[in-house]
Amino acid sequence: MKRYITISLIAAMALFIASPYTIAEGPIQPPSLPAVSPSAIGGAFSSLMSESFKTDLATGAATLGIPIVVPPGRKNVQPNVALSYSSNNPNGVCGVGWSLPAxxxxxxxxxxxxxxxxxxxxxxxxxxxxxxxGDEYRAKIESSFTKYVYVSAENKWIAYDKAGTQYHFGLTEASRLNHPNKPSTFAWYLDKAVDVYGNAITYAYEKSDNTVYPKYINYTSNQLCNPPLSADKRVEFVYEPADRPDKIYNYRAGWPSIMKKRLEKIRITIDGGVVWTYNLTYELSSDTSRSLLRSIQLSDSAGNTLPAKTFTYQKLEP
Incomplete structure (x- = not known):
């Protein structure tokens, strides 16, 4: 009987661990939040426009990563979010070749x-x-020195890295891809990452037609401070209100899932106010009728826009 598991923590939503600070009894002054300067959107724009395609030497695929710039968190604990392209990727939530890794x-x-x-x-x-x-698993080829524990009573996973950061998977119904009629789970998504000093990043999802979509990421909370600190920074994922014209059907789990949504915006907020937004537009391929990401454009809190980064696609000749 096989007793091994294959797993990875995708870096696109990793927790950045910073230098420690002291947690004391009684009210304490938490680490201050770095200010977001008016030029910050300029930095986000420069990051967007400077990215260019590369070739994966192992696969020959054309690849591109678009980092989503977010305001810094306390002690640099913040999510790392990116849109990733590979010419080997299928159609997805951002069109053919593009993915929003979770x-x-x-x-x-x-x-x-x-x-x-x-x-x-x-x-x-x-x-x-x-x-x-027991419930413990380790990497067959030890590299990250991470311990993985499956908590069967709660149908969730916890991963512990060598710095003591905990990663919690499948804490909620929305973060588990379950069989619609049976107690079977196909996937457990990351709900929370918290370091040994209490700095936390939390992830929320929405589930529709047996497909899990990222909804938002909150950060800057800390439950070890007295009083506890709530998150005031958020990355929101906004989907088009209408169903996409090229619905994606998937049966890999053993039951049908349908991807009807297409990502429209990635919105960065502080205390509920929009700081900047990444706006995505699409077109349909004239050859395959599948979604193609046409442009990514930054806008500020007032709706003012910067020049868009645009993409063109070529049909591969046999």
Whole structure:
């Protein structure tokens, strides 16, 4: 009987760990939040426009990463969000080739539909874990020195890295991709990352037609401070109000899931106020009728826009 798991923590939503500070008893002065200067949107614009395509030497794929610039958090604890393109990627929430990576643990479909028992392997990026005992798993090839624990009573995962940061997966119904009629889970998405000093990033999702979509990321909260600190910074993912014209059907989990949504905006807010927004536009391929990301454009809190980064696509000739 196989007792090993394959998993990875996708870096696109990683927690950046910074230098420690002291947590004392009684009211304390929390680390101050860095100010967001008027030139910050200029930095976001420069980052957007400076990215160019590269070639993956291992696969030959054309690749591109668009970093989503966010205001800094306390002690530099903030989410790392990006739109990623690979010419090897299928159609997705941002069109053909594009993805909005989200950390998740899921069952492998390499050998077909999962059995949903302890003979399954689990995958999120190719890192294989071996069963240690109890509920604990470790990487077969140790590199990150991360411990993975499956909490069966709550159907969730917790990963502990060597710095003591905890990553919680599948804490809510929305962050678990479950069988619609059976107690079977195909994927557990990252809900929370918290370092040993209490700095936390939390992730929320919405689920529709058996598809999980990122909804928002909150950061700058700290429950170890007295009084506890609430998050005041957020990254919001806004989807087009109408169903996309090229719905994506998927049966990998053993039941149908339908991706009807297409990402329209990534909105950065502080205390509920919009700081800047990444606006996405699409067109349909004349050859395949699939969504193609046409442009990404930054706008400020007043709706003023900067020049868009545009993309063109060529049909591959046989």
């Amino acid at each position: 950390s998740a643990i899921q069952r492998s479909t390499k050998n077909g539909v999962p059995r949903y028992d302890n003979t399954d392997t689990f995958i999120a990026g190719g890192e294989e874990l071996v069963y240690i005992g």
